[in-house]
Amino acid sequence: MKITYREAMGQALREALVADARVFLMGEDVGRYGGSYAVSKDFLAEFGPERIRDAPLSELGFVGAGVGAALNGMRPIVEIMTINFSLLALDPIVNVAATLRHMSGGQFNVPLVIRMATGAGRQLGAQHSHSLECWYAHIPGIRVLAPATVADARGMLAPALADPDPVIIFEHAQLYNMEDDIGADRASWTCDISSAAVRHTGSRLSLITYGGSLPKVMQAAESLAADGIDAEVIDLRVLRPLDTETIIASVRKTHRAMVIDEGWKSGSLSAEIAARIMEYAFYDLDAPVARVCSAEVPMPYAKHLEDAALPQAPVIAVAAKQLLGEK
Numbered sequence: 001m002k003i004t005y006r007e008a009m010g011q012a013l014r015e016a017l018v019a020d021a022r023v024f025l026m027g028e029d030v031g032r033y034g035g036s037y038a039v040s041k042d043f044l045a046e047f048g049p050e051r052i053r054d055a056p057l058s059e060l061g062f063v064g065a066g067v068g069a070a071l072n073g074m075r076p077i078v079e080i081m082t083i084n085f086s087l088l089a090l091d092p093i094v095n096v097a098a099t100l101r102h103m104s105g106g107q108f109n110v111p112l113v114i115r116m117a118t119g120a121g122r123q124l125g126a127q128h129s130h131s132l133e134c135w136y137a138h139i140p141g142i143r144v145l146a147p148a149t150v151a152d153a154r155g156m157l158a159p160a161l162a163d164p165d166p167v168i169i170f171e172h173a174q175l176y177n178m179e180d181d182i183g184a185d186r187a188s189w190t191c192d193i194s195s196a197a198v199r200h201t202g203s204r205l206s207l208i209t210y211g212g213s214l215p216k217v218m219q220a221a222e223s224l225a226a227d228g229i230d231a232e233v234i235d236l237r238v239l240r241p242l243d244t245e246t247i248i249a250s251v252r253k254t255h256r257a258m259v260i261d262e263g264w265k266s267g268s269l270s271a272e273i274a275a276r277i278m279e280y281a282f283y284d285l286d287a288p289v290a291r292v293c294s295a296e297v298p299m300p301y302a303k304h305l306e307d308a309a310l311p312q313a314p315v316i317a318v319a320a321k322q323l324l325g326e327k
Helices: 005-019 043-047 059-071 083-097 133-137 150-155 157-162 211-226 244-254 269-284 303-309 313-323
Strands: 023-027 052-054 075-080 113-118 143-145 167-172 197-200 205-209 231-235 238-240 257-264 290-294
Touching: 005 023, 005 043, 005 075, 005 150, 005 157, 023 059, 043 052, 059 075, 059 083, 075 083, 075 157, 083 113, 113 157, 133 143, 133 238, 133 269, 150 157, 157 167, 167 211, 197 211, 205 211, 205 244, 205 313, 211 231, 211 257, 211 313, 231 244, 244 257, 244 269, 257 269, 257 313, 269 290, 290 313
Parallel strands: 023 052, 023 075, 075 113, 113 167, 143 167, 205 231, 205 257, 257 290
Antiparallel strands: 143 238, 197 231
């Protein structure tokens, strides 16, 4: 039976709450409203207000409270409505959660999981459409995850809660309605939170992406296959620490690489990946590393402009052909 990305995340949350009394969910509208994206629908009635805590409109305050709860033995899951609002909580995330284990000489851990929606494509304007995953992937002391499949949405939360250090899970808002059959067998969706995944094998070029761009890249790969071009698709899914080995192994096989990133090119995760490929596989390349990213503008509101600003499957396919020197 197929389930949605939203339902998969809800199942993972429910399982975590049932399995461990230390786990609780906190954030804006997670209780009475059922979550901004309906992930925690009916959780308040099932688990009660002590474990499903509606927070005030103060990301700085409730993320800080999550850090304190983690330090005192709880296993908090803090939901931030959207990545844009997380900027208000950078201090407890970057200056406290990411640093305490190192600053205390290993005496303190912050086993905190922060979930937040990210990405554009919903006509929410420039202030609610950011893809700032690379900002957090820049910070040592944080593990950064970007589940792009229903199976990963179901399987990543449990190992994230088991991690003694802070973990941030980015859920692209365009994925919540995506459906897939993950099977009844737990092995079909259990996953690690340290390695990238090869979503499609190929030999002509490597298409490297993550999060909300993965469905578009898979669509582009299908289009390329119809034209006789066999592309390998790498889903990074773990943005920190990056699985450099999987990336380099793919590039050494295909000899061409293109990174697709909804973030802007300047100072982006795509730039970091390109740099690593140049450092570790320069002599394996038959062409410079290519990138397809969002336009360097604040995200437009108008639908046709928003679509034009974002990486889209036809643009990705054309860029791949250009990289191969084909029309």
